[in-house]
Every structure is written in structure tokens, then in C-alpha cells.
Amino acid sequence: MESVVNNKSEVKVYSVKELTANIKRILKTSFTRIYVKGEISNAKLSSLGHYFFSLKDGDALLNCVMFRNAYSRLKFKIEDGINIIAFGTVSVFEKRGTYNLLVEHIEPEGKGALQLAFEQLKEKLSKEGLFDERYKKVLPEFPSKIGVITSPTGAAFRDILKVINRRYPDVNILLYPSKVQGDGAAETIAKGIKVFNKFFPVDVIIVGRGGGSLEDLWPFNEEVVARAIFESKIPIVSAVGHEIDYTISDFVADKRAPTPSAAAEIITPVKSELVDNIDSLQNRLLDTVNDIVGEFSLRLDRAYDRFENISNNLLVNKRNEFNLLFQRFVHSFDNIIEPKKNEFNLLLQKFVHNLDNVVEPKKKEVEFLSHRLVESYANFVKQEKNKFLNLVNKLNLLSPFQILSRGYSITYKIKDNTIIKSAKDVKKNDKLRIKLGDGALICKVIDETADEEEQMILF
Secondary structure (H helix, E strand, C coil), rough: CCCEEEEEEEECCCCCCHHHHHHHHHHHCCCEEEEEEEEEEEEEECCCCCCCEEEEEECCCCEECCCHHHHHHHCCCCCCCCCCCCCEEEEECCCEEEEEEEEEEEEEECCHHHHHHHHHHHHHHHCCCCHHHHHHHCCCCCCCCCEEECCCCHHHHHHHHHHHHHHCCCCCEEEEEEECCCCCCCHHHHHHHHHHHHHCCCCCEEEECCCCCCCHHHHCCCHHHHHHHHCCCCCEEEECCCCCCCCCCHCCEEECEEEEEEHHHCCCCCCHHHHHHHHHHHHHHHHHHHHHEEEEEEEHHHHHHHHHHHHHCCCHHHHHHHHHHHHHHHHHHHHHHHHHHHHHHHHHHHHHHHHHHHHHHHHHHHHHHHHHHHHHHHHHHHHHHHHHHHHHHHHHHHHHHHHCCCCEEEEEECCCEEEEECCHHHHCEEEEEECCCCCCEEEEECCCCCHHHCCCCCC
């Protein structure tokens, strides 16, 4: 600092650097870790990942910068026109002679960051068509393999198992163990969907967890999960939280279930009801066949009765006509035998001709009706037989032996003959009996460990 004399008094003169340094010290000391609210404008992301923007109100403008590390932690997108509350420290850029707010964290004014991020992603994906009904896949009516992506220790998976074992116990359940909250959960869920599609083509997938706060459920609001669900070739049921909870996954999935238990009910029929329905249909089919056979028999009897009545009436009428003519002939025979001989022969031929013309068409009509009746009955019996065989085939699909014939197996402990439902139920050197479709194998456990790719658990 230099000193000058003006009117015999000393005046302090600052260099630009000294003055700027003093201003920086004062601002940094007075305005450290403060909250500032305003409207975002001139928002711009640099090539290095830093975000530059301004905060403005009706009277002033404040330049702000949010460095890459802080910006990467934001859940929502910074856009012009959003009113926010920024937290940070005022700093001076000495070479430019400007001051800025170094922003460490941002909250939307009037609503939470997660809620705003939810609304922004929902609007984005909706515009892209990820929620459109035309992309929704139909759930299978009788699934044989069900995939589940959730925590293996959570209540959601226990609820799903309980409902499925009660309603449809013959189905196979494959679990992909996944984190359902916290860092990395969204990536794990998305990976599980891709693993099922590439390596384990199940009939339907349940993706979900139990209820919780918006922060707990946030992995199911991540874009990576939404796009994995949309790209899945396998139908997906989203079962996140309780009935009042909605996530982005619910909107993208082929079916939304209010709870994990409800998801299990949606994708599985009740086996006992199916068996009852098949029995009922079988009984109805037999009753219908019996009714139709009885009706056709009755119609056939009536047709033969009509034919017999028509034939008898015709014969009686013609016999009476013949007798009358014969009597007239006998009466006149002595006088006009010769003159009437030719006339008699003509009448006799006419009688025979009339008899053939009347009886033969009726006989052919009856034969035609009888043929049509037999043909219609045969076609009906064939159709009903095919329907019955289809019902029998559906019933066979429910048979556990049918499932074993497709390559599945049931494993028992030889020691106490209990069924093995988890890898945790056995230990090394345990002897096991594996039931297959055409026999059984006796095996011994040689290793309890499994690598990462073998962590898929078969139930």
C-alpha cells in the first residue's frame, strides 16, 4: 500500500488486488453457508460437468455455480423458471472482479427434490410413450415359472411365496436377490430384469418390495429401472409398497399390483377352483351328450313312425280303391268283359304307376332324413370329444408328474424324507434323493458354496 499527501493529510490507496482480496474476505466471512431463494435463469451445463446459472427476483440477479460433484447428487433436473432455495457460500473471482454463490445443495421451493424429480421423469417418459396401453403385454393364464426380483430377506418375498403356495402350489418360483433401497439398488433391479430375459425365460416377473417412505421406494422411480421394464420381453407386474404408493415402475409395468401379495394373486389361478371347473365342465358335457343322443333317438323313432303311418295309409287307400274297381269289374264282367278288358288293363297299370310315384318319394325322403340325422350326430359327438380332450390336456398340465417330465425335479433328504426348498436346508455330505420324471437319483452334497452366477435360488 502507498501513501500520498493531500492538504497535509495522509490517504490510503489500495491496489485492485488488495481491495478485491478485502472484499472477498468480508463476503466470505459474512455470507458463509447461507440459503438464497430465487428463480433459475440462464442454466447451462459445462463440458466438465459443472452447472452455471443465475438466481433472480424482481430486483436483482446473482450468478451461481454448482460444481460437478454436488450437481451429480441432485435427484431432479435444473431448468429455467424453477423457484429454488440454494445453500452455499459467497465467493469472489478476483481476476474478473465478480462474486458468485458456490452452491452445495438445492431444494425446490414449495416441494421436495424427490417429488419434483418424480414429476419430471414421469412427464418425460409419458411423452416418450412408455406408459401407453398399446405396449402392455398380456399376463399368462397358467404360468409354470414365475420370476421374482426383490430382497430375499424381506417380508414382500415371504408374502409372495405364501400366496402362491396356497393358490397354485405346482408352479416354480425363481428369485433374483436384489437390493430394494439405497445406493446401487436401481442398477441391481434393472440387472435382474435383464438376467431373466437373457438366461431364465420365465412366464412372468414380479418386481417389488414392501411399503416405505419416498426415499425408501426411490429405486423404483429411477429411469434405469423404468427402461429395463419397458424393454423386457417377459410380462412384468410391479408390486411396490402399499395401495397408496405409486412409482414410475407402476406406470411402465404391464400390470400394477397394490401390494406384493396382490401381485401373487393376480398372476396365479386357484388350483382347486380349476379342478372344480374341469369336473363341472366334464359333467355338463356328459349331460349334454346324453340329452342330445336321447333327442336324436326320439326324432329317429318319430321319423320311422311317420314313414310307417304314411306307407300304411297309402296302402289302405289304394287297396280300397282297387277293391272298388274290382267289384265293379266283377259286376260288369259278364256283359262287358271284352269291351272293358283294355280299359281294365289301363286302370291297373295306372294304379301300379301311382302307387310307385307316391310310395317311392316318401321312402327316399325318409332315407335322406335318416342319413342326415346320423351324419349330424357323428359330427356333434366328434366336436364334443375334441372339447373333452382339450379339458383333459389342461388338467394334465396341472399334474406334478407332467411338470417332472419337462426336466424339473423334487429333492428329498434321505435321512428324514423332507423336501429341500432352500440351499440352506442341506450341508456338506448330506445324502439326497432327487425325484425325476422317469426315476430317481441318490446324491451326496459335496460343496455348500456357489459363485455369483449361481446365486439364483430355485423354489
